[in-house]
Amino acid sequence: MSILNEIERDALTEIFNVGAGRAAQSLSEIVGDEVRLSVPSVEVLRSGAIDEQVLPRTRGRFATVSQNFDGPFDAEAVLLFTEDRALSIVRDMMGSQMSLDELAEFEREAMCELGNIILNACLSAMADMLEITLNSSLPQYLVSSPDDISARLASAQGDESYVLVLHIDLVIEKHQTDGHLIFLLSSSSLHALVEHVQRYLGKIGLG
Amino acid sequence: MSTAVVPRFRAEDVLDQLHGGLIMLDAGLHILLWNAWVARHSRVPADQALGARFEHVFDERVSPALLRAIDNTLGYGLPAVLSSALHRAPLPLYPDHGAAQAAGALAAPARMVQSVVLTPLDSPEGERLCLIQISDASNSVRREKMLQSHSDVLKRQVGTDGLTGIHNRRHFDEHYAQTLQRVGKTGGTLSLFMVDVDFFKQYNDHYGHGPGDQVLKRVAAALQGQLQRPGDLLARYGGEEFILLMEGLSPRQAAEVAEALRETVYALAEPHAKSLVAHRVTISVGVCTRAVQEGMDGRLLMSAADAALYRAKLGGRNKVVATD
Amino acid sequence: MASNDSGKTLLIVDDSKVSRMVIKANVLAVHPDWQVMEAGTGEEAIALVEQSVPDYCTMDINMPGMLGTDAAAQILQAHPSVRIAIFSANIQEAVQTRAQQLGALFVAKPVTEKSIGQALLHFRGPL
Numbered sequence: 083m084s085i086l087n088e089i090e091r092d093a094l095t096e097i098f099n100v101g102a103g104r105a106a107q108s109l110s111e112i113v114g115d116e117v118r119l120s121v122p123s124v125e126v127l128r129s130g131a132i133d134e135q136v137l138p139r140t141r142g143r144f145a146t147v148s149q150n151f152d153g154p155f156d157a158e159a160v161l162l163f164t165e166d167r168a169l170s171i172v173r174d175m176m177g178s179q180m181s182l183d184e185l186a187e188f189e190r191e192a193m194c195e196l197g198n199i200i201l202n203a204c205l206s207a208m209a210d211m212l213e214i215t216l217n218s219s220l221p222q223y224l225v226s227s228p229d230d231i232s233a234r235l236a237s238a239q240g241d242e243s244y245v246l247v248l249h250i251d252l253v254i255e256k257h258q259t260d261g262h263l264i265f266l267l268s269s270s271s272l273h274a275l276v277e278h279v280q281r282y283l284g285k286i287g288l289g
Numbered sequence: 290m291s292t293a294v295v296p297r298f299r300a301e302d303v304l305d306q307l308h309g310g311l312i313m314l315d316a317g318l319h320i321l322l323w324n325a326w327v328a329r330h331s332r333v334p335a336d337q338a339l340g341a342r343f344e345h346v347f348d349e350r351v352s353p354a355l356l357r358a359i360d361n362t363l364g365y366g367l368p369a370v371l372s373s374a375l376h377r378a379p380l381p382l383y384p385d386h387g388a389a390q391a392a393g394a395l396a397a398p399a400r401m402v403q404s405v406v407l408t409p410l411d412s413p414e415g416e417r418l419c420l421i422q423i424s425d426a427s428n429s430v431r432r433e434k435m436l437q438s439h440s441d442v443l444k445r446q447v448g449t450d451g452l453t454g455i456h457n458r459r460h461f462d463e464h465y466a467q468t469l470q471r472v473g474k475t476g477g478t479l480s481l482f483m484v485d486v487d488f489f490k491q492y493n494d495h496y497g498h499g500p501g502d503q504v505l506k507r508v509a510a511a512l513q514g515q516l517q518r519p520g521d522l523l524a525r526y527g528g529e530e531f532i533l534l535m536e537g538l539s540p541r542q543a544a545e546v547a548e549a550l551r552e553t554v555y556a557l558a559e560p561h562a563k564s565l566v567a568h569r570v571t572i573s574v575g576v577c578t579r580a581v582q583e584g585m586d587g588r589l590l591m592s593a594a595d596a597a598l599y600r601a602k603l604g605g606r607n608k609v610v611a612t613d
Numbered sequence: 614m615a616s617n618d619s620g621k622t623l624l625i626v627d628d629s630k631v632s633r634m635v636i637k638a639n640v641l642a643v644h645p646d647w648q649v650m651e652a653g654t655g656e657e658a659i660a661l662v663e664q665s666v667p668d669y670c671t672m673d674i675n676m677p678g679m680l681g682t683d684a685a686a687q688i689l690q691a692h693p694s695v696r697i698a699i700f701s702a703n704i705q706e707a708v709q710t711r712a713q714q715l716g717a718l719f720v721a722k723p724v725t726e727k728s729i730g731q732a733l734l735h736f737r738g739p740l
Contacts, residue, residue: 092631096702099629099675100722103702110705111354112375117705120675175375191372191404202367209365211723220368220406283631286638 085126085244090279094124098248098263101207105200109254113175118253119200121263129235129243129266137228142166144231145189146224147197151205153216154278155271157246159204161197163261165225168193174254194223200250204263212278235266244272310382310423315416316363318343327423330382330401350459352379355405362407362419371405373426378403380423399463402427453509453525461524461532465587468522472536473583480543480578481590482533483598484512484550487571487606489529491563504559504570505529511553515546540578544611547574551609571607573598578613618737622648622665626658626681627673627700632724636671636700639729655684666692669736672717674701674708682711689715698732700724 086094098121106119137144145168148160163171172185172192198221205216226234235245246265251258267275304311305325313322323338331338331347338346344356354376358369371379378400404426410418456464472479486492486508493501505525512523512531526532538546551574559570575598579590597610604610623640627633633651640647650667652658654676662670670688674681685697697717701708704721712719718735720728 089631092629096629096631096722100702103704103722107704108354108357111357116707118703172374188372188374191370192374195370195372195375198368198370202361202365202369205367206361206365207723215366217409218367220408221370286631286635 086124086276086279089283090276091124093279093283094246095121097207097211098124098204100211101204102200102250103203104207105203108199108203109175109196113254115255116253118251120251121248122251123249125247126272127245127247129245132235132245132247132264133228133232137231143225143227145193146226146231147193147201147221148224149198149201149218149221151216151218154214155267155274157265157267157271159201160264160266161200161261162231162264163193163259167259167261170257171196171252171254171259174257190223194221197221197223200263212282214278235264243268246272246275309425310421312343312421312423313410314343314359314363314419314421316418318359320346321418322420327382329385331380332383347381349381351381352376355379358407359419359421362409363417366409366417368409369407371403371407373402373404376403376405379405382423384425384427401425453506455509455513456522456524458524458526458532461522461526461534464522464524465534468520468534468536469581469585469587472581473585476581477537478539478578478580479590480533480535480538480540480546480576481594482535482543482547482550482574482576483526483591483594484531484533484572484574485598485602486529486554487566487573487602488561488564492561492570495563507557507559508554508570508572511557512550515550515553538578540611540613543576543578544609547576547609547611550574551607555607566606573601573606574609575599575601576609576611578611618644619646620648621669621736622650622667623736624650624652624658624661624667624670626652626655626670626676626684628653628676629673632673632700632722635724636729639724639726640733642726643729643733655679655681655687658684659687662688662692662695667695670695670697671732672697672699674699674703682708682715685712685717686715689717696736698735700728700732 102119102121106117109119110117143165145163145165146160148158150156150158169182169185169189172189175192175196176185176188201221202218205218208214209216244267246267248263249260250263251260253259304322307324307326310327310330311322311324312320312327315321320338320341320343323333323335325335327333328335328338333346343359344351355371358371361367362369380403382401382403384401402425404424406422408420408422410420412418468479486505489501492504509523509525509531512533516523516533518535520536522534524532533550535543535546551572554570554572555567557570561568561570564571575594575596577590577593577597579593593612597612601608601610621644625633625636627636630653637649637651640649650661650665652661655672656678658670658672670685672681672685681699681701685699688695689697697715698720699712699717700720700722702722709719718732720731722728
């Protein structure tokens with residue numbers, strides 16, 4: 083089966099940008115300042131291709147927040163930041179007077195909530211625009227090495243698995259940071275997702 | 290549970306023994322479950338809570354972020370977390386009295402630091418419900434201190450009035466409680482000023498809400514300019530109401546400060562065609578000054594200031610009434 | 614449909630082709646006789662407006678190059694008669710306020726029949 087064509091990718095990018103807008107609004111109400119969140123691009127890769135494209139050759143570890151969701155398709159959604167970016171996000175959310183030690187105390191909780199807000203916003207945008215219902219688990223925070231992540235992605239759904247990769251740009255308190263939002267899906271789930279996107283496009287005369 | 294297995298305990302007993310809070314809401318935010326932990330820490334008994342609307346069951350305001358999250362969980366069926374790191378205390382829940390009471394009655398203790406999780410639930414009838422799980426997150430003194438002293442965002446969240454940028458009612462209430470406690474121990478006076486913009490409704494009706502908002506901002510700035518000492522506190526208390534707290538003034542000094550407040554707003558010379566007292570925006574001020582005793586009820590000082598404000602209004606507005 | 618509402622021109626500005634199509638489809642469903650122009654960036658929109666001034670315009674905010682709100686401000690400076698509806702996923706208060714200050718209507722994405730209805734009302738005024 084084919085991976086997304088240009089119009090389908092455009093539609094998904096739009097959907098995730100609506101989600102990003104909602105997440106940014108929630109975050110800005112928490113932080114008390116403007117937050118910008120955008121999804122410049124969306125692509126579908128085979129899960130094996132993740133290493134080069136998504137996990138840069140960093141020495142550090144990755145902070146991840148994940149939620150499992152199901153509905154017309156199942157997936158694991160994983161928000162990834164490098165660990166030092168995650169700490170600086172927590173600092174931006176909580177206030178710059180805290181030392182790194184102090185921030186670390188709140189890292190897990192604050193990142194869990196950040197991840198939950200972003201993931202839920204994307205899921206709600208999908209639900210609204212594709213007219214579907216999705217159920218989700220609570221967020222889980224995990225700090226892992228790049229190797230652990232590769233292994234996780236590889237084993238996630240078996241051989242025939244795909245990854246929907248979104249690059250995200252986040253600006254809080256005028257500090258820009260970037261991360262990735264990854265959806266791990268089996269090929270049948272990807273197929274179901276694409277079908278829903280095509281249905282959405284069909285409704286507006288583009289499918 | 291299957292009918293073949295007769296339960297040897299009741300589910301309600303388990304819920305009431307739970308070391309953590311459980312609240313269940315329906316789509317209309319009516320309370321369907323209120324376990325003993327919540328009743329104890331909110332001081333609202335179950336028979337009062339069940340069936341009541343969530344936003345109205347407490348004496349105090351529930352955080353808007355929590356209400357929005359509940360809305361989302363009910364609307365989209367997605368679980369959510371409100372971390373203590375970013376929200377601190379979304380619900381008006383307090384630690385057990387216990388030791389705190391033994392140390393001497395507090396006018397208003399600080400809220401419990403909370404971690405809140407929302408999960409959607411579908412009832413057997415297919416109705417979507419929201420389960421709220423609350424746990425006490427104040428698990429270390431160090432953590433609690435960090436949250437209190439460092440978190441800019443929490444301070445901003447709980448403390449600031451969106452329109453004028455000064456403190457809001459919530460911040461004032463907390464600060465007032467702490468100040469009463471402190472001054473009660475060391476001794477001294479507190480002066481509470483209640484300020485109300487005269488004929489404000491008429492201003493909005495005549496000039497529009499946009500200009501009305503601008504006037505409130507200018508009045509807030511003018512009042513703020515009169516604050517002298519670091520301990521002085523100004524907050525927006527309501528739509529067109531402001532409140533100030535100052536320590537260590539004599540009744541006469543407080544009256545002078547009140548007059549200065551009135552004068553500074555008068556001097557703004559903001560045109561107000563619909564004012565019946567002057568063709569400009571004015572304020573009425575009521576102030577009450579009292580020596581603080583330990584354990585004193587803060588509400589008495591407030592109602593005395595309020596009564597003074599009322600007399601200022603009756604007395605023609607653009608006026609100060611000072612009392613003790 | 615009021616007779617003075619026919620044959621209007623609408624400029625749709627959005628970097629997403631899908632978004633442009635959604636807006637176009639929803640508008641043409643109500644006003645099949647309107648002329649629709651499209652632009653993918655704020656700069657393109659300004660250039661198009663110079664050639665031919667539309668009656669109405671929908672504008673996205675986050676696009677490559679200039680911000681949609683800046684493009685809208687420029688267009689309104691030069692041609693204050695154009696009615697603009699800002700359609701955006703960026704729904705924060707600061708942005709909504711900016712839109713209103715410009716005299717434009719702010720509509721949150723996703724684009725739906727209802728939100729298009731709000732834009733149309735802003736364009737033609739109440740029937």
